[in-house]
Amino acid sequence: MAKAPKNAISPTRAEDYPEWYQQVIRAADLAENSPVRGCMVIKPWGYQLWENMQRALDDMFKATGHQNAYFPLFIPMSFLEKEAEHVEGFAKECAVVTHHRLEPDPEGGLRPAGELEEPLIVRPTSETIIGATYAKWVQSYRDLPILINQWANVVRWEMRTRMFLRTAEFLWQEGHTVHATEAEAIEETEKMIDVYADFARNWMAMPVTIGAKTPGERFPGAVETLSIEAMMQDRKALQAGTSHFLGQNFSKAQEIVFQSESGSREYAWTTSWGVSTRLVGALIMTHSDDDGFVVPPRLAPIHIVILPIYKEESRSAVLEYIDSLATALRDQSFHGAPIRVEVDDRDMRGGEKKWHHVKRGVPIRLEVGPKDMEKDSVFLARRDLGKSVPMPRQELIANVVELLDEIQQSLYDKADQLRRDNTVTITNEKDFRDYFTPQDPESPEIHGGFAWCHFADEESLQPLLKELKVTIRCIPREANDASGTCFATGKPAAKQAIFAKAY
Amino acid sequence: MAKAPKNAISPTRAEDYPEWYQQVIRAADLAENSPVRGCMVIKPWGYQLWENMQRALDDMFKATGHQNAYFPLFIPMSFLEKEAEHVEGFAKECAVVTHHRLEPDPEGGLRPAGELEEPLIVRPTSETIIGATYAKWVQSYRDLPILINQWANVVRWEMRTRMFLRTAEFLWQEGHTVHATEAEAIEETEKMIDVYADFARNWMAMPVTIGAKTPGERFPGAVETLSIEAMMQDRKALQAGTSHFLGQNFSKAQEIVFQSESGSREYAWTTSWGVSTRLVGALIMTHSDDDGFVVPPRLAPIHIVILPIYKEESRSAVLEYIDSLATALRDQSFHGAPIRVEVDDRDMRGGEKKWHHVKRGVPIRLEVGPKDMEKDSVFLARRDLGKSVPMPRQELIANVVELLDEIQQSLYDKADQLRRDNTVTITNEKDFRDYFTPQDPESPEIHGGFAWCHFADEESLQPLLKELKVTIRCIPREANDASGTCFATGKPAAKQAIFAKAY
Secondary structure, eight states: OOOOOSOSSSSOTTTOHHHHHHHHHHHTTOEEEOSSTTOEEEOHHHHHHHHHHHHHHHHHHHHTTOEEOBOOSEEEHHHHTTSHHHHHHHTTSOOEEEEEEEEEOTTSSEEEEEEEEEEEEEOSSOHHHHHHHHHHHOOBGGGOOEEEEEEEEEEOOOSSOBTTTBOSEEEEEEEEEEESSHHHHHHHHHHHHHHHHHHHHHTSOOOOEEEEOOGGGSOTTOSEEEEEEEEOTTSOEEEEEEEEEOTTHHHHHHTOEEEOTTSOEEEOEEEEEEEETHHHHHHHHHHOBTTBOOOOGGGOSOSEEEEEOOOGGGHHHHHHHHHHHHHHHHTSEETTEEOOEEEOOOSSOHHHHHHHHHHHTOSEEEEEOHHHHHTTEEEEEETTTOOEEEEEHHHHHHHHHHHHHHHHHHHHHHHHHHHHHTEEEOOSHHHHHHHHSOSSTTOTTOOOOEEEEEESOHHHHHHHHHHHTOEEEEEETTSOOSOEEOTTTOOEEOEEEEEEOBO | OOOOOSOSSSSOTTTOHHHHHHHHHHHTTOEEEOSSTTOEEEOHHHHHHHHHHHHHHHHHHHHTTOEEOBOOSEEEHHHHTTSHHHHHHHGGGOOEEEEEEEEEOTTSSEEEEEEEEEEEEEOSSOHHHHHHHHHHHOOBGGGOOEEEEEEEEEEOOOSSOBTTTBOSEEEEEEEEEEESSHHHHHHHHHHHHHHHHHHHHHTSOOOOEEEEOOGGGSOTTOSEEEEEEEEOTTSOEEEEEEEEEOTTHHHHHHTOEEEOTTSOEEEOEEEEEEEETHHHHHHHHHHOBTTBOOOOGGGOSOSEEEEEOOOGGGHHHHHHHHHHHHHHHHTSEETTEEOOEEEOOOSSOHHHHHHHHHHHTOSEEEEEOHHHHHTTEEEEEETTTOOEEEEEHHHHHHHHHHHHHHHHHHHHHHHHHHHHHTEEEOOSHHHHHHHHSOSSTTOTTOOOOEEEEEESOHHHHHHHHHHHTOEEEEEETTSOOSOEEOTTTOOEEOEEEEEEOBO
């Protein structure tokens, strides 16, 4: 057997966190950079994670009354101009289609031809194109609410990209709803951020805080943006999902008008909400370790991998034993779906094979050889704990669902502990500066985590926040309602926010 | 109750088939044209059909060993130039991204800015971008086969569009596989066209013929293109899916090279295969009638709709009775998934409500009022037959799965009968001309259907085919192997093809 390296991933998290992240993605075969600037290739193992996320979220959207539909990839340039803040937010980084064919270039190769009368934007988000359609659909209060979600690709021409976290093209879902009343639209906005929090906590095993964005951090064109914020292992914040109450801004820009029950003409109230393949990045950074990817069982493409160990003479007996074990495991249901078991009988050195699955994060690894068979037992390793223990076959079969749930819970608890250990309340600027200033110049990534602070005025804090590269993440729903004094200015402050460095 | 119109769709199929198609889409709320030229909005009812198709196909792809992945939306222009036939096939109709931001135009509004060094093409199909990635993945015969599928949107700048059948942007899946040997790649090409035929026949209830395209009709860059061809109700052919054996054309253009077991460097053999939202168009045109959409149960978003009929005093009793009926139906499984039942209790006139579901094609409609309750029975209407019959509740519950299967089969049989009634063998040009010349100048759509003919040379037939607007659909797998004489030239002909007008 190949000698196991001390750690499968180099550098480790402590050595170079950003580079560790890239190396985990590589070692786990999740994705890679493509020949197209800023776009990535999502490889099968990474795409299965996204499929599992999609399935779970889609079920939650449907359970809350939403239906899926599909709207065009392209947005006419003039549509984007209608909502002033919105265009300001997206015009600077969008892919613009200007021609509709290629023709031979006299100097060789091809060149664009067939110029369009009006350029088309590849959607960076679809409020404008979907809103234009809704304006036709909505005539009367009887047409409301409209509760639609779209699974799609979008493009934002990011200059600095990082796989899953920030790519020019990414996959996401975007919900777009229309309501007759302000109260109903606000209720929808809240409901969907709760769905996202539920998904993050119970599927991703990722603790999150629900809160409202400050005006400077809102979605361009929104009246209110709610977000869920998670803490990564380098103690930076990651915004994992947003839900926007758009007020009547988009309905006024796009004339989404309805006749109310009393006969008056009224502008509708709209919301939008989305999560993206960024969640895969969040998943990687929340749970993975220096041996590679760690995935919570509820999202794992494979729950259990079984590695047969045999010499030629014991081959058929071991494989038969394993086959019956795999069937007994697959017959069980974990949260409504059959347990996913892979038997890896590839001709490969044992150490290499083991590390293949460790790096890919399979929650449970079983090794079974002739000696285990004799004892009617298996050798079991939990990916989250790392060490192997023998376990009687019957005990495994009886307890496997519980075991998967235990792994899921333990990943959540560990992430929650990290967040609690790295969250403080700060009341003055000196402590704030100390907290966010790296202790060790060699490791600029290592710094404090989340700081809960009362603050008076977002605008006046900007120089300090820019200097320290800190942002206001959100005003948490669970924040202390009591007013206090602003940590920076000492002025009376009604609200408390979470401050953090962020992805 | 509102008086039922004679037919819900105007014009009828006989009056104006192309317009009837548009009106069915409208009446069934499947899709609509968008403000973006050539792009459509797929509405929830239409998108659910696509989701059901996706789920079924995806399961079939996975059962045949494929995995999903995701590749970039954009293709650098230079990639397209590498395969000569391929660029010829797609350069004339593609969306070209030339800029990456918008800036204020001094004359008002916005204008494209930030010109790209190399233009990007929005993928019309992904052989080139996926091939470039595979070239990196493939080193040794151990890396083969690669069996990957992608669900994605693609863009082909069609000038004449028709909803679902031909749109600038459409949704599809594209499989892309790499093999060590020619035989294995050919086997894959055949296997996937069989998967498509299985899906068309057993899920869509749509009879199809499997065959090979003639050289003039092949996918640009393919060595061989297999297709499934279906007959629509106007007797035109619709190509519903294709599977391409690409030989070494793309591996040579993109350097997909591997070291064989014996150590030699060899070009790999590749395939690609796809079906698209065009299938929704095929589904509409295969089964729908002059009252609207008809959908086979296995793909229906809802299998059964229950319409309560009551006066205020009987309301709660009727709803309670229906609730228990719906539960008893939902508890049953139709081909592995629970039966999908909707209770439509909207406050709406009975006739209007009934026609709403007729036009949308729900396979079974139940009406239940106090009198039915007394007899412990329901009033049942099959969408495919149109008439209502009383049925004891217990009989319905006991036979509902069988009934859905019967509807599915009857739709297949009806479509198959149409195809048999409109397929002939033709051996001379005069009969060929007569067959494809409309009998009635007022109804140019009405003409013969499929003609099976021996032919000698594709090229020399072109003037005749162009004149009659007829194409060679395929050389059917099941064709008579015996050679004959060409229907047009009288020359010896080894092969028989299906000739038809086509979408």
